[in-house]
Amino acid sequence: MTDISTGAFERIRTGLPSSPGEARLAQAWRGWQLLRASPAALTGLAIILALLLVALFAPQLAPETPYGQALDRQLVPPSWDHPFGTDEFGRDVLSRVINGARYTLYIVVLVAVIAAPVGLLVGASSGYLGGWIDTLFMRITDIALAFPRLILALAFVTAFGPGLNNAIIAIALTGWPPYVRIARAEALTMRKSDYIAAVELMGASRLRIILVHVVPLCLPSLFVRMTLDMAGVILIAAGLGFLGLGAQPPAAEWGVMLSNGKEYLLSGWWVATFPGLAIFFVCMGFNLLGDGLRDILDPRHEA
Amino acid sequence: MDNGMTQAPLSVAGLGVEFSDFRAVRDVSFDVRHGESFGLVGESGSGKSTILRAIGGLAPISHGTVRFRGEPVRATRSRAFRRAVQMVFQDPYGSLHPRQTVERQLSEPIRILGLDDRMDRIRQAIEQVGLNASFLYRFPHQLSGGQRQRIAIARALLVQPEILLLDEPTSALDVSVQAEVLNLLMDLRETRGLTYLFVSHDLAVVGAMCERILVMRNGEAVELLTGDQMRSGRVSTDYARQLLRASEGYQPGITRREAG
Numbered sequence: 144m145t146d147i148s149t150g151a152f153e154r155i156r157t158g159l160p161s162s163p164g165e166a167r168l169a170q171a172w173r174g175w176q177l178l179r180a181s182p183a184a185l186t187g188l189a190i191i192l193a194l195l196l197v198a199l200f201a202p203q204l205a206p207e208t209p210y211g212q213a214l215d216r217q218l219v220p221p222s223w224d225h226p227f228g229t230d231e232f233g234r235d236v237l238s239r240v241i242n243g244a245r246y247t248l249y250i251v252v253l254v255a256v257i258a259a260p261v262g263l264l265v266g267a268s269s270g271y272l273g274g275w276i277d278t279l280f281m282r283i284t285d286i287a288l289a290f291p292r293l294i295l296a297l298a299f300v301t302a303f304g305p306g307l308n309n310a311i312i313a314i315a316l317t318g319w320p321p322y323v324r325i326a327r328a329e330a331l332t333m334r335k336s337d338y339i340a341a342v343e344l345m346g347a348s349r350l351r352i353i354l355v356h357v358v359p360l361c362l363p364s365l366f367v368r369m370t371l372d373m374a375g376v377i378l379i380a381a382g383l384g385f386l387g388l389g390a391q392p393p394a395a396e397w398g399v400m401l402s403n404g405k406e407y408l409l410s411g412w413w414v415a416t417f418p419g420l421a422i423f424f425v426c427m428g429f430n431l432l433g434d435g436l437r438d439i440l441d442p443r444h445e446a
Numbered sequence: 447m448d449n450g451m452t453q454a455p456l457s458v459a460g461l462g463v464e465f466s467d468f469r470a471v472r473d474v475s476f477d478v479r480h481g482e483s484f485g486l487v488g489e490s491g492s493g494k495s496t497i498l499r500a501i502g503g504l505a506p507i508s509h510g511t512v513r514f515r516g517e518p519v520r521a522t523r524s525r526a527f528r529r530a531v532q533m534v535f536q537d538p539y540g541s542l543h544p545r546q547t548v549e550r551q552l553s554e555p556i557r558i559l560g561l562d563d564r565m566d567r568i569r570q571a572i573e574q575v576g577l578n579a580s581f582l583y584r585f586p587h588q589l590s591g592g593q594r595q596r597i598a599i600a601r602a603l604l605v606q607p608e609i610l611l612l613d614e615p616t617s618a619l620d621v622s623v624q625a626e627v628l629n630l631l632m633d634l635r636e637t638r639g640l641t642y643l644f645v646s647h648d649l650a651v652v653g654a655m656c657e658r659i660l661v662m663r664n665g666e667a668v669e670l671l672t673g674d675q676m677r678s679g680r681v682s683t684d685y686a687r688q689l690l691r692a693s694e695g696y697q698p699g700i701t702r703r704e705a706g
Contacts, residue, residue, distance in 0.1 A: 166583040337541035345555045346528040
């Protein structure tokens with residue numbers, strides 16, 4: 144039994160796998176080897192993993208409930224009891240920052256799940272099919288790109304009404320055009336390639352060519368762009384929260400916390416500083432990971 | 447099946463291919479007989495590859511007709527055509543999907559045509575081209591040029607075609623590997639009774655591989671030769687003679703005399 148598993152490990156490590164599963168693992172192993180070589184990307188990965196774990200185990204990690212008010216301990220500076228201090232309602236800032244990770248993850252995941260597939264499908268079809276479909280899709284994309292993102296998100300939120308979910312929809316609605324551009328650029332480079340011609344010759348349908356052959360090649364650059372975009376998404380979400388158009392108080396969302404904390408910046412710097420630092424680190428984590436992934440996933444790296 | 451024996455499985459009549467304002471192929475006609483290897487030869491830009499692509503449906507047929515088993519092909523090729531006619535491309539680095547394993551690429555024709563016994567067919571095909579099952583789960587970047595071209599040939603053979611369109615299948619390979627792949631193609635033709643339409647700029651290769659050869663220049667047919675004529679240099683047009691002489695290698699003075 145051990146022989147079989149070490150054999151499999153050896154095959155994965157050397158890149159000579161003997162089943163589809165092993166082939167995927169071998170790819171992952173190669174990616175990990177490259178990622179391991181880049182300290183910056185590893186730092187980014189560590190931060191994102193920390194965000195995931197903190198969000199997942201927030202109730203267990205937080206010393207107190209994020210919403211428990213205690214008016215007898217307003218604006219207590221950081222101490223052993225409250226490492227990040229307490230806010231104007233006596234709520235433990237550490238607990239609120241930990242719970243804020245959940246909002247951030249929720250926003251990031253939902254925006255990615257809504258915007259990326261739309262951008263990917265529109266861009267890949269546009270680039271591969273060409274003709275009037277391409278023209279139509281790209282003009283729509285150009286129009287969407289012409290609006291400054293935050294302003295457009297503001298307009299959407301104003302139209303739909305403030306709230307976290309509306310903020311997410313607004314960010315996603317303004318987030319897809321760059322993905323269209325990227326997927327289209329990738330699709331254009333492979334449109335006339337022989338490996339696409341080969342499957343066309345076999346009589347593959349256009350849908351099959353786009354989904355099975357074009358889309359997987361668009362994924363790496365899309366994935367890199369998505370990771371790099373996440374920092375911007377978090378900032379916009381926090382910005383909307385700060386302006387009172389995103390998550391609403393008393394939600395322990397980092398932008399909302401910043402907004403509340405700004406009133407006490409002189410008397411209680413910790414109220415705004417710690418959520419601000421959390422935003423900073425998570426954005427930096429996504430940027431570092433994105434840069435690292437760009438080095439690894441760029442298809443032009445392999446001959 | 448008798449039908450295929452008596453009439454040309456593939457015939458081209460008055461074929462013209464135009465790309466916007468450029469005429470890549472002009473009024474080319476030929477028949478490919480059952481079981482023969484028919485060569486198209488000419489310098490780059492002579493339209494020989496474009497003819498292959500037009501037959502396969504990858505380039506537009508602007509004029510004339512391409513007949514498959516006597517029937518003119520339609521813009522969307524029939525299922526019978528897809529199964530009977532397959533293509534091997536020039537550049538083995540560009541003809542395999544860079545992010546699919548060999549097994550995935552070989553599955554594709556089977557899935558598209560909805561055939562059964564997928565793994566059996568794949569194993570059979572990969573062994574036919576002189577590789578083994580250990581290559582199945584590798585990615586193209588883990589293979590050499592010759593191995594890639596063998597995979598591309600295996601992919602073309604998977605649906606058990608009658609006709610292979612070979613677009614300079616060895617010109618991107620090292621000389622030693624070229625010979626291996628050419629031998630493989632000759633063996634396959636013999637054992638499986640395939641018909642080849644073989645495009646090359648290399649007269650030696652075409653002379654060795656083909657029974658009949660059409661010399662092309664600037665999108666037009668210049669001369670139809672037999673393999674014997676080509677090998678012995680008995681050609682009647684100036685251009686074919688020039689091409690033959692050029693293939694013997696660089697000799698100072700020839701071009702100057704030719705021009706004068």
